[in-house]
Amino acid sequence: MVHLRRIAAIVLRQYYLIRGSFARVLPLFVWVAVDIILWGFITRYLNSVTASGFNFVPALLGAVLFWDFFTRVMQGVTTAFLEDVWTRNFLNIFATPLSIGEYLTGLVLSSIATSTVGLLVMLILASLVFGLSFFLYGLLLIPFLLVLFLFGIALGVFAIAFVLRFGPAAEWFVWPIPALLSPFAAVFYPLATLPRWMQYVSHLLPPSYVFESMRAVLAGGPASGTDLLWAGALDLLYILLACWFFTRIYRHAVRTGLLARYSAETLS
């Protein structure tokens, strides 16, 4: 049975930490704001130097906004987990009746709260300062964000499982994941631009369907509903796999003694 109060505890802890820390509040919106401003000016410049009449604002700035949203969702999960790593809190937290499902749900809800802040800041900046109109995407904005959100959750859970398995130093692994995936996700260019082997990888990444659909809509064509459904199905599959992976890693840590000696990173 799921206990909502236990899930609420994880979210409340994150609220306490953010509320009391300047260093936690700023990253919620500063980096995404910087990205929007940077890419906003780049798109303005590109619009002014190209004679094609192609509007780069919705294609590039919109892509940056979507990609940053996915990144914030993933980091929302990982950062909430890393709070327990940084404070060496595993013994206290895992010696309670809290289940893995409740713990992960709490991390996801924390991520929804923190990534929403970033999304709102980006939406306001992109539309007010650079004239990005979200009406261009129509109702597809919702499935676009949903697919990216679910993939962020899946990747976040996978990343924290990796940190649980390899110790606090594996934190470095978490941060560059979005950058590593971005060439394959075809954020800024059509999938056809990529060599064949990269396209195979892209087809396994739900965000690539979002960005292809986004470009199709902006070109005046229809988005493929089948593609977006497929992306959603992939998301759900990845979330299930990530949760299974985390549970397996947790059980391994309990079985081997890694959880009780987490700071040692290895038992060998």
Added chain:
Amino acid sequence: MVTDMTAEQPRSSPAPSGSKVLAIVDLCRTYGTTVAVDGVSFEVGRNEIVGLLGPNGAGKTTIINMVLGVLEPSAGAICIEGVDITTHRRQALERTNFAAVYAPLPGNLTVYQNLRFFGLIYGVNDLSRWIEELLQQFDLVRFRNTKCGVLSSGEQTRVGLAKALLNQPHLLLLDEPTASLDPATARDIRVKLCDFVAQEGVGVLWTSHNMYEVEKVCDRVLFLSHGKILLEGDPKSLPREHGKETLEELFIAVAREPLTFEGG
């Protein structure tokens, strides 16, 4: 000064009487070829404080980690109020709690925030009132909004003990609970914990290197060395039974010459 914790009772059911609160049977834990815990069996009853004694590395913390479900036994069984920790972890841990010097509460949360966080996780009813009560009992009211990381080690220990009593545990695991406390506070805490045990029907597994303390609080002691229980008995009579004047002398003898005591 720590106040009387029995002044106002929290709102949870007292521990049911009768069965043992903790039963450990043939518990083993190995790390590769290293045997950390070797066929340990013992029980802790209600209203009983059992001292788990032994030199560093004897296996005390390993046993506690297994009872808390954060370390899987290589063999054997652990039942808390008849519930197997391996198969019914959540149920077993609902009425279990612990305090240990090596597991301080997150230093970036205040005392109140930590107690609220863990109180929600343990599903404590009427949490706000119970937190206020614990803050008073452990003389933590003035530190209510202080981050735990800036407290002295003794103050952090008291916060850890307040956390340990949040869910009105039926089984309490205390790993050197007074190690960082000054003698006056340590005595207050001992009195408080003993009162709690007597009032609530709690079973306590208590590790300490302070033999004076062990003699004062423990109903029974287990001497552990190299993962095995070598001696068991009343801390007041056990030294004389083995030709020693004090519990400390017996401890030193067991630590230095464990083979002499093997077989009980």
